[in-house]
Amino acid sequence: MDISIDPASATPPYEQVRLRIAALAAAGDLSAGTRLPPVRTLATDLGLAVNTVARAYRELEHAGLVETRGRAGTLITAAATGTPRAAQQAARRYAETTRTLGLTPEAALDLVKAALTA
Structure with missing residues (x-):
């Protein structure tokens, strides 16, 4: 830093x-x-x-x-x-959902990366 x-x-x-x-x-x-x-x-x-x-x-x-x-x-x-509040809330909801589904953090991030590049 x-x-x-x-x-x-x-x-x-x-x-x-x-x-x-x-x-x-x-x-x-x-x-x-x-x-x-x-x-x-x-x-x-x-x-x-x-x-x-x-x-x-x-x-x-x-x-x-x-x-x-x-x-x-x-x-x-x-x-x-400067991340918009709506994006922060969406990220929290996604994290909660993937935890509930039993996904690892790595798997959840891989899904997001794939979705963003699609």
């Missing part, structure tokens, strides 16, 4: 992190479901305090751009990527 902090900027570091992650998601460089680095890892990589990165993640979550799932980490949401 390409994030850098400009210490001379008037924009606080947490806001620089927040803006960059949001921009990467909106541009499609971070797709829905992409797991962000753990707070401590990103803080170390950027030379920031853990609380600074944690605040950026909290603000992203409050805006609905990421979702924190405990040990599963912090993930980019479909909303952050």
